[in-house]
Amino acid sequence: MTGYKFGDIILVPFPFTDQSAVKRRPAVVISSTAYHRTRPDILIMAVTSQQPTTLSVGEMQVQDWRGAGLLKPSVLKPVLTTIDPTLILKKLGQLTPADQTLLRQALAQIIG
Template sequence: MPTFEPWDIVKVPFPYTDRPVRQRRPALVIAAGDLLTHHNLIWVLMITSAENRGWPTDVVVSDLAVAGLPAPSVVRTAKVAVIDCRDAERLGTLSNADRAAVAAHLASHLAATMHAPPGA
């Protein structure tokens, strides 16, 4: 079974939200650990071409060589997927310089959705 760590960049069959297909594309691992060990799953963020229309929380991949990416790219922090690790292939890793921005956007996304229900 392959092993992956957070910040690894992998190639996976990423699902689309607007059509019932998957396309093999790069993605950033944001959770592995117990998910990987017990369920063979990883949580990933979409990586897309920097030429595409940008989203407010995209993070530019500053070191393409370390990431293993052939063209200017961004991490789309708003698009997360759960992938079977057996379908993933490691390409590289996200540079330390980019990790803080991705982590900040993820924390913001989660804080906006993970609040306690009224009366709790």
């Protein structure tokens, strides 16, 4: 079982969609405690400070970005990946309960 939980903001080497490289960036843990009990890996979602004009399906504006440990206003992007916990560089913070609710809604848009 990992020490990370749903809504944690972490710093990781996040892979590009085409797997050609990685970029050190914040991400949010989207896997559950139940998942972590039986799996060694962690499901994460990308975080970006790039502000789109309008949010796309599955994107979410972090309302309390400072409280989450982020340096700038940030958006969660529907780019998901699985990582080994040893790749996590550090924990930055955690989404507020309100932002966690918004994250669950964004995930429902992505996964259905």
